[in-house]
Amino acid sequence: xxxKSKAALSRKVFSNPHWDFDxxxxxxxxxxxxxKEYLKLDVYPNQIEVVTSEQMLDAYSLVxxxxxxxxxxxxxxxxxxxNSYRKGQMGLSYEMVINSNPCIxxxxxxxxxxxxxxxxxxxxxGHNAFFKGNYMFRDWTMADAILDxxxxxxxxxxxxxxxxxxxxxxxxxDACHALMNLGVDKYKKPEERSVKEENERLRKxxxxxxxxxxxxxxxxxxxTSSKLEENGKGVEMEENILYYIEKNAPxxxxxxxxxxxxxxxxxQYFYPQSQTKVMNEGFATFTHYHLVNKLHEExxxxxxxxxxxxxxxxxxxxxxxxxSKYFNGLNPYTLGFNIFMDLKRICEHPTAEDREWFxxxxxxxWLEQFHFAMENFRDDSFLLQYLSPKVMRDMKxxxxxxxxxxxxxxxSAIHNERGYKKLREYLSSxxxxxxxxxxxxxxxxxxxxxxxxxxxxxxxxxxxxxxxEAEETLDYVRYLWGFPVHLYRKNKLGVNQLLKKSY
Numbered sequence: 001x002x003x004k005s006k007a008a009l010s011r012k013v014f015s016n017p018h019w020d021f022d023x024x025x026x027x028x029x030x031x032x033x034x035x036k037e038y039l040k041l042d043v044y045p046n047q048i049e050v051v052t053s054e055q056m057l058d059a060y061s062l063v064x065x066x067x068x069x070x071x072x073x074x075x076x077x078x079x080x081x082x083n084s085y086r087k088g089q090m091g092l093s094y095e096m097v098i099n100s101n102p103c104i105x106x107x108x109x110x111x112x113x114x115x116x117x118x119x120x121x122x123x124x125x126g127h128n129a130f131f132k133g134n135y136m137f138r139d140w141t142m143a144d145a146i147l148d149x150x151x152x153x154x155x156x157x158x159x160x161x162x163x164x165x166x167x168x169x170x171x172x173x174d175a176c177h178a179l180m181n182l183g184v185d186k187y188k189k190p191e192e193r194s195v196k197e198e199n200e201r202l203r204k205x206x207x208x209x210x211x212x213x214x215x216x217x218x219x220x221x222x223x224t225s226s227k228l229e230e231n232g233k234g235v236e237m238e239e240n241i242l243y244y245i246e247k248n249a250p251x252x253x254x255x256x257x258x259x260x261x262x263x264x265x266x267x268q269y270f271y272p273q274s275q276t277k278v279m280n281e282g283f284a285t286f287t288h289y290h291l292v293n294k295l296h297e298e299x300x301x302x303x304x305x306x307x308x309x310x311x312x313x314x315x316x317x318x319x320x321x322x323x324s325k326y327f328n329g330l331n332p333y334t335l336g337f338n339i340f341m342d343l344k345r346i347c348e349h350p351t352a353e354d355r356e357w358f359x360x361x362x363x364x365x366w367l368e369q370f371h372f373a374m375e376n377f378r379d380d381s382f383l384l385q386y387l388s389p390k391v392m393r394d395m396k397x398x399x400x401x402x403x404x405x406x407x408x409x410x411x412s413a414i415h416n417e418r419g420y421k422k423l424r425e426y427l428s429s430x431x432x433x434x435x436x437x438x439x440x441x442x443x444x445x446x447x448x449x450x451x452x453x454x455x456x457x458x459x460x461x462x463x464x465x466x467x468x469e470a471e472e473t474l475d476y477v478r479y480l481w482g483f484p485v486h487l488y489r490k491n492k493l494g495v496n497q498l499l500k501k502s503y
Contacts, residue, residue: 010300019113024048027117028124035125038288040367043128044143045102048120050109056092057081059106063270064098067150069157069262071173094312095119099131101143116309121291126284133375134279136272140185146269153262160255172256175476177244181437182473183264184271185244217422222370237456238442240264245480250451252482260480275378275433282336283374289313289337330395338391339382343369346388353389379431387424389415399426422431438463440473440487451475451483457499458490467500474502 010030028046035041051059061078062068084090094115097105105123107116131137142149160169176183193343242264246257273280292309295301301309319334320326343361346354347369350362361369373386374409392415399422401412413419413426429435439462443454455477457465465473470487478485484503488496 010295011302014117014300014305015302015418017112017114019111019116022112024050024107024116024120025119029293030300031117031125031291034291034298035121035129035287038294039125039290040371041123041125041129041287042132043103044100044132046124046128047102047104048124049104049106051106052109053085054082054091056096056106056108057085059096060092064096064104066098066104066147066148066155068266069150069153069173070161071157072170073177076283095123097123097127098135098146099141099143099269100146103128103131103143112308114305116313117295118288118292118309118312121288122284125291126287127280129287130280130374131277132282133371134272134276134378135376136275136378136390140272141269146489149265153266156258156262160259164255169259171479173263174260175479176260177240177477178472179480180263180267182440183240183260183267185240185243185268186271186433199498209340238444241440241442241455241477242267242480244442244476245442249481250483252423252480256480272378275380275431278332278336278339278379278431279374279377280336281333282338282340285313285316285337286340286370293313314362321396335395338395339386339388340370340373342388342391343373344385345390357388380428383428384424387427389420390425392420395421397427399423433460436463437466438469438473440465443488453477453483453485455485455487456490456496457487460490460492470500471502474500478502 010026013026016023028048032043032046035043057078058080059066061074068074081090085092092108094105094111095105097103103124105119105127107119107123109117111302131143157173213430242260245252246264247259249257255366292301292306292313296306317331317334317337319331320328344366346358346362347364347366355362373382377385397413397415398411399413399419401410403410413422415423439458441456441458443456455474456472459465474485474487484501486498487500487502489499490496
């Protein structure tokens with residue numbers, strides 16, 4: 001049956017508020033067809049899972065992954081979310097989707113037929129295309145390998161608990177989880193390996209350690225590289241602390257190195273998601289809005305369906321005002337959707353203001369610009385490039401300056417000619433990773449005499465680390481490294497000053 005001939009059938013199927021698996025399959029087929037033909041979306045194959053509230057809570061605790069290694073934090077998150085849900089203190093998402101190939105989406109079983117179609121368009125087309133197309137996900141994640149790798153990770157952690165005891169395994173994972181944000185490669189693309197390759201790599205590593213270990217190596221005097229370090233030569237920074245510990249910790253057993261590797265691989269997998277929340281949700285919302293309206297134009301959906309759809313869509317993009325008790329910052333769905341909608345408007349119906357702010361985009365093919373924006377930016381750069389004066393006015397954006405030395409807040413910029421550029425810069429900086437993850441790196445050099453690990457913290461234009469956070473970070477690094485750790489603070493002159501020590 002052709003897509004066009006399914007129009008009469010779909011009106012009958014989608015007018016029933018209670019979905020069945022035929023309606024889900026039909027929704028998947030139709031949204032995929034128009035996603036490809038109308039919006040030119042390129043997606044992974046879809047795997048749609050219809051789940052209960054309990055299963056969705058379980059997916060929450062594992063951040064969407066269908067399986068993971070055992071750790072108490074996942075159980076704690078499940079119990080906390082379950083209690084909040086049962087008390088009515090939180091609701092559950094209509095769907096959850098993960099970056100994998102095939103792309104797995106979890107849809108709540110109590111969704112209506114309208115909601116099922118909406119979330120299939122949103123997740124199975126919008127998020128799926130974003131995962132496959134955006135450069136952050138293309139370059140920094142393993143969509144083809146993540147599911148198999150998590151099976152490998154689960155089996156390996158279970159074997160370690162059986163052989164070495166769950167207390168030691170748990171303590172190692174605790175330290176790794178605390179340092180997850182410092183265990184990410186931001187400039188170097190991670191290599192991809194299958195589960196078979198991971199097991200073979202691990203086997204060779206164990207054999208190499210056993211065959212080359214010799215106590216006599218400890219008696220060999222060190223070379224003169226320490227003098228090079230004193231003179232400022234031979235020093236290189238490593239941004240990924242977990243990677244450095246995994247490869248260089250003097251007495252870390254092989255199994256702990258592998259646990260560190262597992263956690264940093266998972267951290268790397270989630271790295272793009274924290275960088276693209278506004279874009280991802282905005283793109284998916286734009287996608288479901290246009291696909292559902294296109295289906296209505298083509299005769300697949302009745303008026304009653306559209307009334308329910310508009311109600312759900314309005315709820316998704318609702319932005320409480322700053323004075324509301326429900327205000328909790330900017331809704332990423334709203335901000336992203338508004339920018340993508342405005343991008344299309346600028347291309348199709350540019351004003352004089354648009355031609356001044358976006359001369360290379362005004363009047364161009366909106367679909368081409370739409371894909372270019374989706375593929376080549378992350379949240380902070382996306383806002384700097386595409387946040388328009390019109391969106392700032394429509395959302396009534398303004399900036400507040402909070403100086404601890406002053407008694408009052410200051411409105412430092414509003415949505416007018418003087419404030420547009422400042423607002424765009426301020427908002428962009430809020431979505432920069434440096435705003436919520438401290439810049440701490442390992443200083444490489446000759447550490448074989450004392451085995452002291454030197455960390456450099458750069459607070460300039462980055463997250464400000466307080467004393468408690470600095471102490472906890474050092475304690476976890478000290479546990480994994482096995483020897484003293486020194487944390488230096490870089491001042492404005494570029495001079496490193498000792499901040500804290502952990503013995």
